[in-house]
Amino acid sequence: DSGVTQTPKHLITATGQRVTLRCSPRSGDLSVYWYQQSLDQGLQFLIQYYNGEERAKGNILERFSAQQFPDLHSELNLSSLELGDSALYFCASSVGQGPNPYIYFGEGSWLTVV
């Protein structure tokens, strides 16, 4: 158990809909990272927050947004969903604000868009 909690574990929704994925980082970690993993694209970095502020941005679509709340949990919002958005979405956390290999991943949220 990494200590990073993600909900929901599985989600099936229709194209055009909007979903919210939730992440609670490990106790004491201030950084939260969001990743997308699909079969054909591997692990893609989406966005990082540190102590409530956006720290780094990767290949995140404009239809996607995220935020980190004062209690440090984070939410990833995916809107106008397309079939190609079906993937496993990981949240990870670390102590510091820099990109860090010592990051701890949650078990992911499986999103299926039908």
Next chain:
Amino acid sequence: EDQVTQSPEALRLQEGESSSLNCSYTVSGLRGLFWYRQDPGKGPEFLFTLYSAGEEKEKERLKATLTKKESFLHITAPKPEDSATYLCAVLGGTDSNYQLIWGAGTKLIIKP
């Protein structure tokens, strides 16, 4: 463009049959190379960090090595429980914008 390429995509071995996984990279400013293990339906789990060419790290049946252009993950006498996807990532970029860049992974299957 910074890039990480892993090969092969998949590798099937018999229990006890040693082999190596490859991670080649092109990055503007390498600040480290990292290996992770990912089990099905789980997030990646950190294994090794390598910072300079010639460096080696070992853990049980795994040994990671680094050259200026690639890294190898050697697995010696593997067991079925070593079956997983092994991911390589590099920390690269400029001082103001550096990030982990991930390879697509090698799926390792060890048959008893």
